[in-house]
Amino acid sequence: MQRGRSGTSPDRGLGWTGREFEVIVGPVAHGGHCVARHEGRVVFVRHALPGERVRVRVTEDRHPGFCRADAVEVLAAAPARVERPCPYSGPGKCGGCDWQHVDPAEQRRLKASVVREQLVRLGGLDAGEPVVAGLAVEELPGGPLRWRSRARFAVDGAGAPGLRRHRSHDVVVLDDCPITVEPAAQAVLGRRWPGAGAVDVSIDSTGAVTTVPLDRRGRPRAAEVRRAGEELPAEPAGRAERRAGGRDWEVEGTGFWQVHPAAADALVDAVAGFVAAAAGETVLDLYAGAGLFGGALAPAVGAGGRVVCVEADPGACAAADANLADLPQAEVWQGEVDADGLTGLLAELDPGPDVVVLDPPRAGAGTAVSRLLAGAGARAVVYVACDPAALGRDVAAFSAAGYRLAALRGFDAFPMTAHVECVALLVPA
Ligand SMILES: C[S@@+](CC[C@H](N)C(=O)[O-])C[C@H]1O[C@@H](n2cnc3c(N)ncnc32)[C@H](O)[C@@H]1O
Known part of the structure; x- marks a missing residue:
């Protein structure tokens, strides 16, 4: 099943889906992928880096102007490519991260490039303006893993927690998420959640972990708070304590706070x-x-x-x-x-x-x-x-x-x- 460049084929929706071919990967784009071209069409390629030669497999073809693909084989790697620290990341796996295969300093350069491109394309700014051209994305302390202090995990029909596959409702069952602060990841991924559709979790500055299961319509059930090292719930529901800007803050257990x-x-x-x-x-x-x-x-x-x-x-x-x-x-x-x-x-x-x-x-x-x-x-x-x-x-x-x-x-x-x-x-x- 193939279709022409016009995208008017009656099999639109599948088209190139499943096709494999080789591309030279072009620039990074907004959304965690890079841009390549094949037979006159734009291909958004995940799990690749600009300049790489890769074999891609098309994962989605619903739009006349472009299709989406995963780099399933790297034929010529970019210097910034690294071993993924997370075993659940990669083509067809967990959809939570986009740049596990990229050196963190290069991730920041890619992000700066995306911000510049959006300000030029959508903001109408000149790429040469010093404010735009000079943007560098700054690193925060703590390293690239175990930084996520608030997360929503999905739960499958059998009550097993995980995260969704990229652009899919499928739940990839996980026993850890290396970007999530460990006690928060374990509070959710270390057990089953029968009947839940998702679980919100947060860990505050004192180490208290709040979990809030949501039903399949996204409505919260009773929250649970566990203090670090305690086996039993400390309180039925809670407020999280945070410190920032030289002040102490209290927020609702899984209410908004910078992640x-x-x-x-x-x-x-x-x-x-x-x-x-x-x-x-x-x-x-x-x-x-x-x-x-x-x-x-x-x-x-x-x-x-x-x-x-x-x-x-x-x-x-x-x-x-x-x-x-x-x-x-x-x-x-x-x-x-x-x-x-x-x-x-x-x-x-x-x-x-x-x-x-x-x-x-x-x-x-x-x-x-x-x-x-x-x-x-x-x-x-x-x-x-x-x-x-x-x-x-x-x-x-x-x-x-x-x-x-x-x-x-x-x-x-x-x-x-x-x-x-x-x-x-x-x-x-
Ligand atoms: C990105 S958060 C920022 C919160 C805060 N500035 C901080 O850094 O902790 C956005 C906030 O906007 C609120 N919000 C979303 N839509 C809103 C609207 N239309 N009017 C007022 N608040 C809104 C949300 O409830 C959320 O607290």
Whole structure:
């Protein structure tokens, strides 16, 4: 079964699936793969590196413009190729990591290249601009393994835990996950979870591990917390304790917190450096979670300043309220950051914000929110992004509304995966 280049064959959906051929691998692309070409078509190749000669097997062919493939045999390896530390990683295996076969320093170069490409392609920036061209993704302390302090594992029909195969619902059963902090991995992977569809796990700064099984519709069941070294559950459900930015924080057991144990400190440092808050200023902390950035910036604006944290999730708002209780200049507003919510918020803020910090989920803030924020006239907008494509789209919206990208830092907060965290400073052009 083969189809022509037009992609109009009636067997669309299978097409090249299963076909094997040789390619020279081209540049890295967003999503944990590299780009190659074969018979005029684009092939997104996983488990390869730019410049390698590999034999690929097509895993998915659903789109006229491209198909997806795994490098199943390396015929000429790149110098940065290494032995995978995880036995579950590789073609057709666990889909959790993208770059296990790549030296960690090269992983960071690949990520920097992806961020640059997204800012040029989607953000409309010039590849030669120093802010873009000079980006290097910074390493966080702790090495490339055992950094994941929060994870969701899948559970198969027999109650065995694991992770999903790449772009599949199949569960690859695991007895360890070497990127997850060991007690958290073992708390889930060391036992069966009959009837569950998934299990959320987190380990906090004190070593307490919280597990929350979810039913097959994704609804949480009762949480369990175990302190390090204890056999029996310590509490029926819990709050996790974290330390970052020189403060102690409490969040819900598996509620949002930066996944890499060093990420919260690194991001607070980057955000505070870009904001350079002055006494008396008003700071908006949007998508505030448990109040991490607002709490870190509040001392700099002082008693005469104001920090307004906005967060949609009621549990995170309750945590932020408790975490910021000693900072009278900080307020927590529960609500959606969307065009309506933001219009109301900006109308109530008088004077308007001097600084906006935003840390949206993967989808980004979106054009409407970005335009409204640009219209609020802050002297600085600091954008924390976990998806460089969303950052690129929103930078384009800010640029169209009179802001320019003045500085950018990238952090390897997710080693072995294709994910990267960025902090961008936007200022009035
Ligand atoms: C990436 S997290 C950032 C949290 C926090 N800045 C931190 O670093 O700990 C994004 C947060 O935005 C919240 N959120 C998602 N969509 C939202 C929306 N439309 N309005 C307000 N908050 C939202 C989530 O509940 C989550 O706490």
